[in-house]
Amino acid sequence: MSRAIVFAYHNVGVRCLKALLGRGVDVALVVTHQDNPEEHIWFESVAQVALEHGIPFISPDDPNAPEVVERVRAARADFLFSFYYRHMLKAPLLEAVARGAYNMHGSLLPQYRGRVPINWAIIHGETETGATLHQMNVKPDNGPIVDQMAVPILPDDSADEVFAKVTVAAEMVLWRSLPGLMAGSAPHTQQDLSLGGYFGGRKPEDGRIDAHAPAERLHNFVRALTRPFPGAFADTGAGRLLLWKTLRAGRAAPAARAELRSADGKLWLHCADGGRLAVLEAELDGQPLNSDNFAARVASGALAL
Incomplete structure (x- = not known):
């Protein structure tokens, strides 16, 4: 033995x-x-x-x-x-x-x-x-x-x-x-x-989102860091945004930087390369963010990352 x-x-x-x-x-x-x-x-x-x-x-x-x-x-x-x-x-x-x-x-x-x-x-x-x-x-x-x-x-x-x-x-x-x-x-x-x-190793701070990254890279970043890991985040004018789940969802007009918007009962991340991600789960300032409460929490209608 x-x-x-x-x-x-x-x-x-x-x-x-x-x-x-x-x-x-x-x-x-x-x-x-x-x-x-x-x-x-x-x-x-x-x-x-x-x-x-x-x-x-x-x-x-x-x-x-x-x-x-x-x-x-x-x-x-x-x-x-x-x-x-x-x-x-x-x-x-x-x-x-x-x-x-x-x-x-x-x-x-x-x-x-x-x-x-x-x-x-x-x-x-x-x-x-x-x-x-x-x-x-x-x-x-x-x-x-x-x-x-x-x-x-x-x-x-x-x-x-x-x-x-x-x-x-x-x-x-x-x-x-x-x-x-x-x-x-x-x-x-x-x-x-x-x-x-x-x-090397990764720390929670390494989850900061690059707002100029293309949609494919952002989608990979979110799914690599989602629960049980600390998450992909951006500090916005409305508080810290955490993205927990996304899906690739075609293309839209290119943005100067990634922007989160609400339309058709869903959240959408419009990315700098013109790619678009459906955001299925997100948090803003520690609370769940969805299409129902987006307008009340983001007065401008779009949240820049």
């Missing part, structure tokens, strides 16, 4: 931890995160899975602290796995197991290395992404690939819908890769890093 140490968080962490257990891997220790009280926790708990299965778990502020490294080393594990764990793991940890450290990343590496790859892929209008299992080294997301699986990004998919697909792909990739890893026969294919790029 193979023994593993698991660093994990989020839904991918939950499903991949369960896949290890389903394959009969002896999980000696789970390292996870304390939930941040300021963060909207919309995902499942790795700690709860560990508790249910009687697996020891810890949530250190610094996973690379000497005492954590020593505990991992003392477990004499074959493998270390990282499944959506949020901190970089340094060389002493990666070298504390006998047969290698492996990470599950939410993109088709070498594309979208780094943070929040699903959100970045949607922002850039990609039509597919996926999950990749790769060997870890001290540089993020650039070790040899063991296996990967693609999933489609449909034109109106939101980030949480794509994340659900990637979670299933991650489980399937790990499940089918584990026999080869344990037998020592799994492929390890070096990445060509020139075929992809590295992307």
Whole structure:
């Protein structure tokens, strides 16, 4: 039986931890995160899975602290796995197991290395992404690939819908890769890093809308940042506008900058390139905004972003 140490968080962490257990891997220790009280926790708990299965778990502020490294080393594990764990793991940890450290990343590496790859892929209008299992080294997301699986990004998919697909792909990739890893026969294919790029993390302030962007880009931006994420926003003369859901809806006259209007019982975003988006869900100054209350809240008849 193979023994593993698991660093994990989020839904991918939950499903991949369960896949290890389903394959009969002896999980000696789970390292996870304390939930941040300021963060909207919309995902499942790795700690709860560990508790249910009687697996020891810890949530250190610094996973690379000497005492954590020593505990991992003392477990004499074959493998270390990282499944959506949020901190970089340094060389002493990666070298504390006998047969290698492996990470599950939410993109088709070498594309979208780094943070929040699903959100970045949607922002850039990609039509597919996926999950990749790769060997870890001290540089993020650039070790040899063991296996990967693609999933489609449909034109109106939101980030949480794509994340659900990637979670299933991650489980399937790990499940089918584990026999080869344990037998020592799994492929390890070096990445060509020139075929992809590295992307950093995103903060709520990064959701500010570019009022001069074309309609397609604005639609992608909204669906990449919609709930459970902080949302795409613009500070207007009537307060902060949040756009939660849009659909592409043909063309209209180009505008100097994006403008929100009401017509035919709907809200419409007229974009700088002449594209038009139907706005299906929005908030203004913390309250729902729709075609029924638009005139009362936007006296000018149009709200410039």
